[in-house]
Amino acid sequence: MSITIKDIAKFAEVSTSTVSLVISGKGYVSNDTREKVQKIIDEYNYKPLRSAQQLASSQTGNIGFIISDIHLSRSEAFYSRILLGAELEARNHDMYILLSTVGAKIDIPHGVPRFLNNHDVDGIIIAGSVPVDLVYCIRDLKIPTVLIDYRVDGVDFDSILMDNRNGVQQIINHLISNGITKIGFVGGSFYHPSIKERFEGYQIALVNNNLGHIAQNEDYHYLIDYETSVECGDRGLAILLKKVPELEAVICVNDTTATGCLQYLKRIDKSAPKDIKVTGFDNVNFSAFTNPPLTTVNVPKVQMGVEGLKLLIDRIQNGISVHQTRLIPVELVVRESTFLTDTNND
Amino acid sequence: MSITIKDIAKFAEVSTSTVSLVISGKGYVSNDTREKVQKIIDEYNYKPLRSAQQLASSQTGNIGFIISDIHLSRSEAFYSRILLGAELEARNHDMYILLSTVGAKIDIPHGVPRFLNNHDVDGIIIAGSVPVDLVYCIRDLKIPTVLIDYRVDGVDFDSILMDNRNGVQQIINHLISNGITKIGFVGGSFYHPSIKERFEGYQIALVNNNLGHIAQNEDYHYLIDYETSVECGDRGLAILLKKVPELEAVICVNDTTATGCLQYLKRIDKSAPKDIKVTGFDNVNFSAFTNPPLTTVNVPKVQMGVEGLKLLIDRIQNGISVHQTRLIPVELVVRESTFLTDTNND
DNA sequence: CTGAAAGCGCTTACAG
DNA sequence: CTGAAAGCGCTTACAG
Numbered sequence A, B: 001m002s003i004t005i006k007d008i009a010k011f012a013e014v015s016t017s018t019v020s021l022v023i024s025g026k027g028y029v030s031n032d033t034r035e036k037v038q039k040i041i042d043e044y045n046y047k048p049l050r051s052a053q054q055l056a057s058s059q060t061g062n063i064g065f066i067i068s069d070i071h072l073s074r075s076e077a078f079y080s081r082i083l084l085g086a087e088l089e090a091r092n093h094d095m096y097i098l099l100s101t102v103g104a105k106i107d108i109p110h111g112v113p114r115f116l117n118n119h120d121v122d123g124i125i126i127a128g129s130v131p132v133d134l135v136y137c138i139r140d141l142k143i144p145t146v147l148i149d150y151r152v153d154g155v156d157f158d159s160i161l162m163d164n165r166n167g168v169q170q171i172i173n174h175l176i177s178n179g180i181t182k183i184g185f186v187g188g189s190f191y192h193p194s195i196k197e198r199f200e201g202y203q204i205a206l207v208n209n210n211l212g213h214i215a216q217n218e219d220y221h222y223l224i225d226y227e228t229s230v231e232c233g234d235r236g237l238a239i240l241l242k243k244v245p246e247l248e249a250v251i252c253v254n255d256t257t258a259t260g261c262l263q264y265l266k267r268i269d270k271s272a273p274k275d276i277k278v279t280g281f282d283n284v285n286f287s288a289f290t291n292p293p294l295t296t297v298n299v300p301k302v303q304m305g306v307e308g309l310k311l312l313i314d315r316i317q318n319g320i321s322v323h324q325t326r327l328i329p330v331e332l333v334v335r336e337s338t339f340l341t342d343t344n345n346d
Numbered sequence C, D: 001c002t003g004a005a006a007g008c009g010c011t012t013a014c015a016g
Helices: A003-013 A017-022 A031-044 A051-056 A078-092 A134-141 A162-178 A194-207 A212-216 A232-244 A255-267 A301-318 B005-012 B016-024 B031-044 B051-059 B080-090 B132-141 B163-174 B193-208 B212-216 B230-244 B254-268 B300-320
Strands: A060-066 A096-102 A123-127 A145-148 A156-161 A185-187 A221-224 A250-251 A277-279 A294-296 A323-327 A331-333 B062-068 B096-102 B123-127 B146-149 B159-163 B183-186 B221-224 B248-254 B277-279 B296-298 B325-328 B332-333
Touching: A003 A017, A003 A294, A017 A031, A017 A123, A017 A185, A051 B051, A078 A096, A078 A123, A078 A301, A078 B096, A078 B123, A078 B230, A096 A162, A096 B096, A123 A134, A123 B005, A134 B005, A145 A301, A145 A323, A145 B300, A156 A162, A156 A194, A162 A194, A162 A250, A162 A294, A162 A323, A162 A331, A185 A232, A185 A255, A194 A212, A221 A232, A232 A250, A250 A255, A250 B096, A255 A277, A277 A323, A277 B230, A301 B221, B005 B016, B005 B031, B016 B031, B062 B080, B080 B096, B080 B123, B096 B230, B123 B132, B159 B193, B159 B300, B163 B248, B163 B277, B163 B296, B163 B332, B183 B193, B183 B230, B193 B212, B230 B248, B230 B254, B248 B254, B254 B277, B300 B325
Parallel strands: A060 A096, A060 A123, A123 A145, A145 A156, A156 A323, A185 A221, A185 A250, A250 A277, B062 B096, B062 B123, B123 B146, B146 B159, B159 B325, B183 B221, B183 B248, B248 B277
Antiparallel strands: A294 A331, B296 B332
16 A cells, blocks of 8 residues: 555665665765665655564664653653654654553563563663663663663663752852852762662762861761652751751752652741742752742753763663763852842742 | 564573464464463563564554643643653553653754654654644654643544543632632633633632632633743732722632742731632642632543543554543642631641 | 454564 | 565465
């Protein structure tokens, strides 16, 4: 019914092999022949049938994108934007993204994304934390894989990470250069490497500024084990202020937690930045619309998706032996939760 | 390298046709033979190669999921959850979701999702509003298609919609049964059918309660043409209160807009529900965490995705001739932005 | 109920 | 630089 490579070959008066070579860009075809064939292809708007290409070449042209269901539906759209970036870049390589969500627990091998067992992908992107059992399982599959904003100790993968430590350092420099030194930290949820790095960055930056006594003082830190949240910020700041009433600033592990701090301040009839400076991390959609707007660290989410896809393609095509980690730079975004600008909002 | 249907046939001492019939469940195979073959399949954990199946059967086993980039990265995770539901249901039919985002403008035919021109999907789901040109283009392709939370006048598609009018009606009943009648509306952005229906639902419900004078009175309505937002709610309530100082309640077109109203109230040193009742719509993640938590209407997002996928499969397999619209019920969620409960938060 | 065989539309050594 | 041909791993009439 549809037009095939045979038709094109006939019209162009060449063999199907030649048409195939023109399409793939591989091998040698004379310029004359190439142009002739290309003209016919364009004229008929011919697109090779993917399944036939796949079967013959034993490549799928698909990328599996794995993300936890909670991350995909998180309100901050953090990972959605990474997905967006990956999809954009996939187009440039004429590949498709197969999406699969996974729950917090996974049942090996039944619960693993189908494309893994079915050999339906050429490579895999894992965005954000997923059950470690799944990571081990994927490692054993020996399929090219890139992790974005995730890492598992002892498993060597290509990965795209953001520079969490530097981000926190920028926040602390911003505070210290404005004379603030009594700086607390609220967050935790060390199940995720990024979260952990942010706390480490906080400690390192303080030490580098001769504030090691604060970095070491647990009264300045509220850390929890599980998922960060608004409530975590709310409760965390309450506890910190009880222990350290003279606290001048609180660094939150992310924007969501920071809104919890703002919420708590409001409840006790205080506010940022007047009574205490509050900072977030991630620069998610809502961070510019809190009251006051949050000083935070922008993470280029779409770009992380793009870079992840690029790295994966590189791995699929060239199979480099050494695993790479690309650290994506982040950038401080100063808003009013640390220092009021001329547009005073109180 | 990998195990094929031929191997299975050989081990089971039957023909490949029989193995194929066992796998697909089509045709007649004796129970004895079926069991014998199935045992071998299980034993070797054999999975048919998808591309070979596709090529031979001229079915792709893929569903194209189209969503605008702004919707995918919206902070409310509304459409992400619809995607989640579709993906969950796709597994039940052993189909894959191919995701494609589209921008606000689309260039036909170059900018259309690749899987459309390449015949790489058996069916399409469109979630939320996309450029109408794309919808026309897809109609002309005659591929089975289901729209979720979207509609285009004059184009007949299967669709999954939520009962927006009923949702607003529930809000208004809730308000009126508590003695509130001076009810305004903030929202707009009629580019999206759901948005329009919510305003219509507001008007209809008022008329049904003998409040037609309010339904007709433009002083009670703040409507804009473009994307709804926090600012829209903020500005909208300001304008409404200027025109109608005695306003008792404001119904917002969605939760995001409602947070804008809360923000405005705070700025003028007032609050909900004391000075004015505020309601949202959608019940997105953050709506329980605003201050005060929002009374809103829950939309079962994941379920909408599931239903959309089911309807699409039905269409692909059975090709019913009449287009269906399934209206998903919604449910009022009462929180403190309308009436304080015992856990008084002030 | 089962098997032999053609065919799906490509790619890729191979020969020239 | 180009063509003839085998082969990728399935499905599906068709014959029996």
